[in-house]
Amino acid sequence: MAMFDAFAAIVRRDLVLAMRRRSEIANPVLFFILVITLFPLGIGAQPKLLQAIAPGIIWVSALLATMLSLDSLFRSDFDDGSLEQILLSPYPTSILVLGKITAHWLTTGLPLLIVAPLLAVFLGMPNQSLSILLLTLFLGTPILSLIGAVGVALTVGLRRGGMILSLLVLPLYVPVLIFASNAVEMASTGLPVTAQINILISMLLMALVLAPWPTAAALKMSINS
Amino acid sequence: MFLVPDAVVRFFHRMASPPHFYAFTEKLMPWLVVVFVLLVSSGLYGGLYLAPTDYQQGDSYRIIYIHVPAAWMSLFIYVVMAIAGAIGLIWRIKLAEVVLISSASVGASFTFIALVTGSLWGKPMWGTWWVWDARLTSELILLFLYLGVIGLYGAIDDKRVASKAVAILALVGVVNIPIIHYSVEWWNTLHQGPTVTKMDKPSIHVTMLVPLLLMALAFKAYYLIAMIQRARVELLQRERNSQWVKNKAVEVDGL
Numbered sequence: 001m002a003m004f005d006a007f008a009a010i011v012r013r014d015l016v017l018a019m020r021r022r023s024e025i026a027n028p029v030l031f032f033i034l035v036i037t038l039f040p041l042g043i044g045a046q047p048k049l050l051q052a053i054a055p056g057i058i059w060v061s062a063l064l065a066t067m068l069s070l071d072s073l074f075r076s077d078f079d080d081g082s083l084e085q086i087l088l089s090p091y092p093t094s095i096l097v098l099g100k101i102t103a104h105w106l107t108t109g110l111p112l113l114i115v116a117p118l119l120a121v122f123l124g125m126p127n128q129s130l131s132i133l134l135l136t137l138f139l140g141t142p143i144l145s146l147i148g149a150v151g152v153a154l155t156v157g158l159r160r161g162g163m164i165l166s167l168l169v170l171p172l173y174v175p176v177l178i179f180a181s182n183a184v185e186m187a188s189t190g191l192p193v194t195a196q197i198n199i200l201i202s203m204l205l206m207a208l209v210l211a212p213w214p215t216a217a218a219l220k221m222s223i224n225s
Numbered sequence: 226m227f228l229v230p231d232a233v234v235r236f237f238h239r240m241a242s243p244p245h246f247y248a249f250t251e252k253l254m255p256w257l258v259v260v261f262v263l264l265v266s267s268g269l270y271g272g273l274y275l276a277p278t279d280y281q282q283g284d285s286y287r288i289i290y291i292h293v294p295a296a297w298m299s300l301f302i303y304v305v306m307a308i309a310g311a312i313g314l315i316w317r318i319k320l321a322e323v324v325l326i327s328s329a330s331v332g333a334s335f336t337f338i339a340l341v342t343g344s345l346w347g348k349p350m351w352g353t354w355w356v357w358d359a360r361l362t363s364e365l366i367l368l369f370l371y372l373g374v375i376g377l378y379g380a381i382d383d384k385r386v387a388s389k390a391v392a393i394l395a396l397v398g399v400v401n402i403p404i405i406h407y408s409v410e411w412w413n414t415l416h417q418g419p420t421v422t423k424m425d426k427p428s429i430h431v432t433m434l435v436p437l438l439l440m441a442l443a444f445k446a447y448y449l450i451a452m453i454q455r456a457r458v459e460l461l462q463r464e465r466n467s468q469w470v471k472n473k474a475v476e477v478d479g480l
Contacts (some may be wrong), residue, residue, distance in 0.1 A: 150397055154377060154390050164376050168394065171369040172401050175408035182412065203404070210400065214393050217314075221389045 006091040010099030011106075017076075018107040028069040029111045035061040036119045047124050054123035055133070055184035062112055062137065063173050066144040067166060069108040070152045073100060073145075074219065078156045084223055094212035097219065101149050101212070109141035125188060132187035132197075136180035139200040146211035147172050153218035175203065241318045243460045244469040250453045257450050264443035271436030279433075285349045290436060292342035294444040295335045296360075299367055300402075302332030302448060306374070307399035310392030320456075322388035323463070325395060326378050327455035331448055333371035340364055359413035363406045370398045384463060 018025055039057050040050055077083040077100075086096050116137055120130050151169040155161030183196035239245045272290035279286040306328050313321035343361055344354045355361070374391050381387035464470050 150393070154394060155380070158380050161380070164373075164380050167369065167376050168373045171366045171373065171405070172397070174366055175401075175404050178408045178412040214397050218390065218393050221386060221393070224386065 003091055003095055006089070007095050007099040007102075010086070010096050011103045014100060014103030015106065018103065024069075024072050025107050025111060028065040028108045029115055031068060032061050032065040032112055033115060033119065035064060036122065040122075051124045051126070051188075054120065054125045055129075055181040055188070057123065058116065058119055058133065059136075059140075059177055059181040059184070062141060063144065063170070063177060065112060066108065066141060066148060067169055067173075069104075070145075070148040070165065070169070071162065072108075073104050073149060073152050074156045078222070083156075083219065087220060087223060093216035093219065097149065097153075097215045098208075098212045101145050101215075104149075105142050105145040109137075109145055112141060113137050125184075128190065129184050129188035132193055133184045135197065136183050136200060139197070139204050140176045140180040143176050143200075143204050143207045144173060146207040149215045150211055150218060153215045153222060155222075156219070157222040176200070179203075241320050243320065243464055243467075246320055247457060247460060247469075247473075250457060254450070254453065257446055257453075261443055261446035261450060264439055264446055268436050268439030268443050271432075271439060276433045276436055277430070282350065285346065288342050288346045290440045292339060292346060293437060294441040295342065296339040296364065297441055298444050298448060299332060299336040299339050299364065301445075302328050302335065303367065303370070303395070303402065304399060306332065306395045310395040313388060314392045314396075319463070320460075322385075322392065323456045323459045324452065325392060326374075326388060327452045327459055328448075329371060329374045329378070329391070330455070331451045333368060333375060335444070335448075336364060336368045336371055340368065357413065359406075359410040362413070363409045366405055366409070367402065370402070374398070 036057060039053075043049060043053075074083060077086065086100075087093055089096065113134060116133060117130060120133055125133070148169050151165050151172075152161075154168065155165050158164065179196045179199050183193040183200070186193045186196070240249065268290065273287055276287070278284055306325050309321045309325040309328070312318055313325060340361065343364070347356060347358075347361075348354055374394055377394055378384075378387045378391045381390055461470055461473075
């Protein structure tokens with residue numbers, strides 16, 4: 001149980017830290033809303049068109065919002081040295097890393113779910129696809145955090161890691177984008193989406209099992225440099 | 226290890242040492258060039274001159290002698306990179322790291338060639354330079370993965386650390402490539418009908434197939450040449466303070 005305690009301690013610590021710096025929670029959400037507001041302004045306020053591209057817009061914006069929030073995952077711990085302490089602890093690094101990713105998702109991924117219904121209304125999405133949108137966000141954003149953790153662990157030691165991070169992470173986000181936005185699109189036309197949801201679940205499970213390892217290895221490498 | 230003959234094991238152990246690799250590849254290089262020239266000249270002669278004109282596509286199908294081998298190489302080299310990365314991470318063999326990073330730019334070039342020739346081929350066949358065809362799209366994403374590897378390596382100053390980072394990235398990438406490929410394929414079949422991508426594929430005739438295989442081998446030989454040349458330069462740079470490089474420099478100066 002000691003391992004689970006360590007996991008819970010990391011989650012609790014990161015949640016407390018996040019509550020003390022609320023702007024870090026608000027920023028990705030505001031970015032998400034802003035980007036989605038820009039689309040009708042850029043494309044024109046034609047309800048039919050907006051409705052057709054709404055799943056894609058929401059999902060691409062969620063991708064970008066998650067990617068921008070990734071930097072906060074290890075940055076402050078890296079700067080003040082607590083990351084070294086985490087790596088020195090007797091518990092498996094991958095478990096502790098999973099704790100950090102969990103806390104990160106709770107503070108950046110979950111808020112996206114909360115504002116998503118509002119944005120769905122903005123874009124005129126039909127009601128029957130709203131629950132599927134929330135479900136895909138619920139399954140998909142943790143995958144984005146898990147995959148993104150690998151990229152941010154590789155680049156945390158760099159001064160200007162931002163541009164390179166997007167190059168590393170965005171190609172790996174493609175499958176999530178495809179299946180999630182397609183599920184929402186299918187749902188809005190009333191078609192069954194079980195296949196897409198099942199694939200998202202399997203991707204989430206795979207990411208949960210596989211992603212913490214390279215993240216831990218990459219963090220060790222970044223600390224040693 | 227007992228499955229592998231002793232001589233092979235010894236050969237690999239010797240190759241892991243930079244001076245040995247440098248000396249061995251110096252002798253190997255002329256032979257590789259000869260093999261490449263023979264393969265590429267016979268492949269091009271067979272493909273552009275001997276092979277018959279396609280009854281549907283005319284002569285424009287002949288671009289496959291560049292396009293298909295390049296596309297094969299783009300995937301092959303990424304797998305080589307991942308294997309080299311795993312060897313580098315597990316056994317800490319410097320040479321594997323050098324092979325990984327020397328392969329990256331060659332692989333990116335082949336991916337780029339596959340994309341460009343694909344789009345040149347698409348213009349007469351499909352009437353447009355670019356379609357969001359499943360293969361083209363996953364090839365494009367593969368190019369981004371290559372550029373990520375090159376970019377990450379360039380961004381980290383300490384090259385030993387950079388090699389490790391790149392090895393982790395290559396391994397993560399190789400797990401994702403099949404997922405990306407199949408998701409793109411699935412996406413494609415849903416978003417557009419098969420009217421564009423479905424070309425009648427007549428089972429390929431032997432006179433067309435043989436040059437294609439020759440070209441594939443020629444590209445493999447070219448990859449070896451380009452990768453080894455880069456690896457040799459990279460080794461000299463990394464080992465510039467070691468005795469064997471200094472001896473080499475004195476040798477060259479003496480001439």
